[in-house]
Amino acid sequence: MHIKKFEKWNSLIGLIAFLIALTTYSLTVEPTASYWDCAEYISTSAKLQVGHPPGAPFFQMLGAFFSFFASEIDQIALMVNMMSVFASAFTILFLFFTLTIIGKKLILKSESVSNSQALLILSSSLLGSLCFTFSDSFWFNAVEAEVYAMATLIMAVLFWLGFKWEENMDKERGNKWLILISFVIGLSFGVHFMGLLAIPAIGMIYFFKQNPNPNFKSFLIANVISVMILLFIFKLLLPSALGLFGNLEVLFVNSFGLPFNSGTIFTAVLILILFYYGIKLTRKKNWIKINTLLLCVMFVFIGFSSWLMIPIRSNANTVINENSPSDARALLAYYNLEQYPDTHLFYGPMFSDVYAGQDPEKPYKDDKPKYEKDLKSGKYIIVNDWESGKINSNNDHMGLLPRMWSSEHAPNYMKHFGYLSFEIKAEYKDEKQLLQLVSDFKIKVTEGDIDSENYHKFLSEYGGYLDIEKPTLLQNLKYLFQYQISSMYWRYFLWNFSGKQNDLQWKYDVLNGNWISGIDFIDELRLGPQTNLPSDVLNNKGRNKYYMLPLLLGIIGLIFLFNKDKNLFWIVTVLFLFTGLALKVYVNERVFEPRERDYALVGSFYVFCIFIGLSILSINKLLQSFIKNKISIPLTVLPLLLVPLLMAFENWDDHDRSNRYTAQSLSKAYLDSIEEGVDSMIFTIGDNDTFALWYAQEIENYRTDVRTINTSLIATDWYIDQMKRRSYNSSPIPSQLTHKQYAYGVRDYVKHEALIDSTRWDIKDFMNWISSDHPRTKYSYLLNQYGADLENIPEFTQNMIYYPTNKIRVSVNKKNVLESGLVKQKDSDLILDYIDIDLPITGLYKNQLLMLDILANNNWKRPIYFSGGSYNDSDYIWMKNFLQLDGLVYKLVPIKTEINKNNPYELGRIDADLMYPIVKGWEWGNSDSDNIYHDPETRKNSISFRGNLHRLALELMNEGKNNKAEEILDLSISKMPIDYFGFYSLMEPYISSYYRLESFQKGDDLFNKLSKKYQENLDYYSQVSKSKNERFSIFTYAENIITDTERYRTLVESSMGSNDRVLKSKAIKEFINSSDYVKDLYGDYEYYTLMIPFLKELYSFKENNLAKELYINISIQLNERLKVFVSMSEENRRNYNQNISNDIFQFSTIMSILKNYEKDEDFIKSELDSFLILNKKLNIK
Secondary structure, three states, X not given: OOHHHHHHHHHHHHHHHHHHHHHHHHHHOOOOOOOOHHHHHHHHHHOOOEOOOOOOHHHHHHHHHHHOOOOOHHHHHXXXXXXXXXXXXXXXXXXXXXXXHHHHHHHOOOOOOOHHHHHHHHHHHHHHHHHHHOOHHHHHXXXXXXXXXXXXXXXXXXXHHHHHHHHHOOOOOOOHHHHHHHHHHHHHOOOOHHHHHHHHHHHHHHHHHHOOOOOHHHHHHHHHHHHHHHHHHHHHHHHHHHHHHHHHHHHHHHHOOOOOOHHHHHHHHHHHHHHHHHHXXXXXXOOXXXXXXXXXXXXXXXXXXXXXXXXXXXXXXXXXEOOOOOOHHHHHHHHOOOOOOOOOOOEXXXXXXXXXXXXXXXXXXXXXXXXXXXXXXXXXXXXXXXXXXXXXXXXXXXXXXXXXXXXXXHHHHHHHHOOOOXXXXXXXXXXXXXXXXXXHHHHHHXXXXXXXXXXXXXXXXXXXXXXXXXXXXXXHHHHHHHHHHHHHHHHHHHHXXXXXXXXXXXXXXXXXXXXXXXXXXXXXXXXXOOOOOXXXXXXXXXXXXXXXXXXXXXXXXXXXXXXXXXXXXXXXHHHHHHOOHHHHHHHOOOOOXXXXXXXXXXXXXXXXXXXXXXXXXXXXXXXXXXXXHHHHHHHHHHHHOHHHHHHHHHHHHHHOOOOOXXXXXXXXXXXXXXXXXXXXXXXXXXXXXXHHHHHHHHOOOOXXXXXXXXXXXXXXXXXXXXXXXOEOOEOOOOOOOOHHHHOOOOOOEEEXXXXXXXXXXXXXXXXXXXXXXXXXXXXXXXXXXXXXOHHHOOHHHHOOEEEOOOEEEEEOOHHHHHHOOOOOHHHHHHOOOEEEEEOOOOEEEHHHHHHHHXXXXXXXXXXXXXXXXXXXXXXXXOOOOOXXXXXXEEEEOOOOOOOOOOOOOOOOEEOHHHHHHHHHOOOOOOOOOOOOOOOHHHHHHHHHHHHHHXXXXXXXXXXXXXXXXXXXXXXXXXXXXXXXXXXXXXXXXXXXXXHHOOOHHHXXXXXXXXXXXXXXXXXXXXXXXXXOOOOOEOOOOHHHHHHHHHHHHHHHHHHOOOOOHHHHHHHHHHHHHXXXXXXXXXXXXXXXXXXXXXXXXXXXXXXXXXXXXXXXXXXXXXXXXXXXXXXXXXHHHHHHHHHHHHHHHHHHHHHHHHHHHOOXXXXXXXXXXXXXXXXXXXXXX
């Protein structure tokens, strides 16, 4: 076969692989917005708005192009999602072509190709391509509007272009491929930086082309240079260009007195002139390599030019305009992710810095100067006190490889990687009270009575008295290899090529999120018993078994490539390392992230599928030594092509997002819960509520009368500016703070100083103080009063605003309350004249100030809502007692509702007449369908839905509207079926409510379903060892066992409301049978005394033998415990008076039941005598 004919077959089979991928992803694509960043990307793409840093302008422009094909506004999301579908299908195409090139390099010795060689190469390419097509993480990215699908395409194109450059390197104009590579590298900046990780591999392609047999020294230098090229482009070339634009802009405007943007225009013209004359000169002098280099750099810039969209659209003041990067300096900050916490790869502060206080030698460090346009002066001014403008890290807590760096995650670091050691500082070692406190604490730690949260609280509270050791280099290395690499890379890797336990997030447990092989004896070594698994485990759609087949094939292909061509092996391996392990080192992940992060690692999974494809060549070579070539190829190819079919079969159900609208319906449910036409405002907390509302309002034009305010973003000056502008049908936020009063670095934090805490200020007076620039409101005023030396105190501290009282009064304008519809006329008598709140005694952050600013200036004219999801007082402006639950949101109302101490998570009152039609109008998004994949986020959102709906049903019952109450309960269960949504503990109250409504059959059916779930769990745990020395014992699963037991017990107690005596009797007996082994965890005393509520029921069901047996077991435990108290001295016994009284009360309870139901008079007398003797000895009357 001539090579040209082979290329035709190559194109045809490649097209088939492309079409298989395209069809697969088209059939399973999400039809609307999904959770997390996708909703934001769709919103910013379709309208070319500015999304979160570091931006994806090329992605957004292509998204806008795809959105043109939507015939209706509710199809825009689908079209943008289809962009990922096409990008992923083209990735498969380029993977196929790359594998073909590698296969030719390994097999062909001439320009001609035999039929058998062609079949092997094309089969190898098809196998690798299809395995990647159906791999878990890549498929996840392929069906939603996220940047990772397109980023993988760019990486695939670059790797393929690298090989095409190699093929043509020695030909005339062969370097055109290098220039094309440079252009694609530039484009990658407009999507995601993942594509840049192909640069070192391309560098090694060039090196091995020029040096087929290198020595170690040249090989090492080539690797270093390849990495330096990557760093030059990523960290130097473009940031320096943006820095040049910014610096010259300030120079031209501030120093030369020219208009705004003159420096930017000059820099652009300068760069164009330099390129023009540079290219012209190098062509004239025939400096080919320098000419090529200039062209490469120029085409990187041309590709990067998609970033021009960001300042252009930012200057248009789009509704979503994150960070407002409207000029070169702001654009550089946007590129450098300056809004996010600093991370240090090689040297920096550890998480222990949070306990250490300021560095004694250098307590402050410089911040970055923030320039803003001053239109009055026509110059750029610095708005922040940047010199010594930040608190410096304590030098004692700096170190090499700061892997454990995030202070927010301190409890998790210590929980999984060891507590920090500490000693009392020398100056406090004579403090007896402190010595005793520390000694007691260390004893509790040794005895296991202190968990990581309490350890963190102790260090936070007493850190000033302690010398706390930072994590050692060894601990950081352990964290790097054990968590960041093993758990957060290899676990994901094995998800894709061995198997996946389920779709729940892994948090250092053996039950969720682990990789599996599907081979029981292997999985049992790591994860415990794999027999008798609960149905929830077996039916989880995320449970995928590949029996390690893709993994084994990849290893075979890797070994084959290493033995066959070490140069080619290293090229592929470099790409694998940089898109996998090196990426993990760079991102420096915390424990734990909000969700699993496998989607960012698809580049390395792409490379491993190259190894999988090459396994055909290796296995066929082995078979050829036994059988003829004509037979060996089919025997190799046909069985191995079953592997991607297995992956497709296993992965289809948890990657099929077709017909799922749950994320869209969530956003509309939030908005539908808000009163329409009254210019409402809602404070949102997280990504999933904020981005969902952005999507509904921006794309579907749904409820644009609502002002969405993100409580994290409102800590930034640019976001406050945007909130102060009208958006669609929503008015600006009511605020008295001006831009200069909340600019970057201004009022980021205001401190409390208890000067007049006996006085309660009206909130307007408080905000007038906060917004005042009068010298007496600044911290320097107090420092002068205290006689402090201001020369040693940085400007940002001196200019900090303080508030002299934390006691605030919010006056209530009843007229506005009623006119705005906040409270109905029927409840007008409940409206308070004012609300008193106590602010933190430490200080307030800027976002909290703005929330108070809005509250003070709103004067109850516009309804204020909260999306919920947090229980911090500050997220509700310290007014959790003044909320009303309307559907999914909480409305601020001037009616006090005390929080139930037994259930502090149930906030607010309920107006059933208002909430009932709201929930009846929700769309639900096919949530009740058994044909959709109920992903973890969909299931998690049922927590709010179920809890809120049940609260509504209870309120309706209290008002005597039983039919409506039952309707709401039925709605909840029908729209969120138990088997699909889980979270069974939230369903237990539904049983009691059904019984209260006398819908006994519904209550019984629900009980039977739920009890089966708990029985399955407890039966599974019962098969493990009861020895603490075994790796998998009941102590391994203790937390889960106790949780399931307690929930099951509560469930059985609820079933006592049934009118079916048989069901109630069976429920108790099944609970006792299922939980009997749990005594080893609880202890006999606690286990049996918790059974007391069931004793009377068993007797009443005529289960006399079982009841008597249970009584005896309870009695034995109470007797033994009371005898211990009897044996104590009277003085010691006084310390246990409460325990003795409880035990006596419990004994009296079971004695009363015994006397009423037991027929054995002698037994009753014996027990009564024993009880009276103990009472007498304990002096109980």
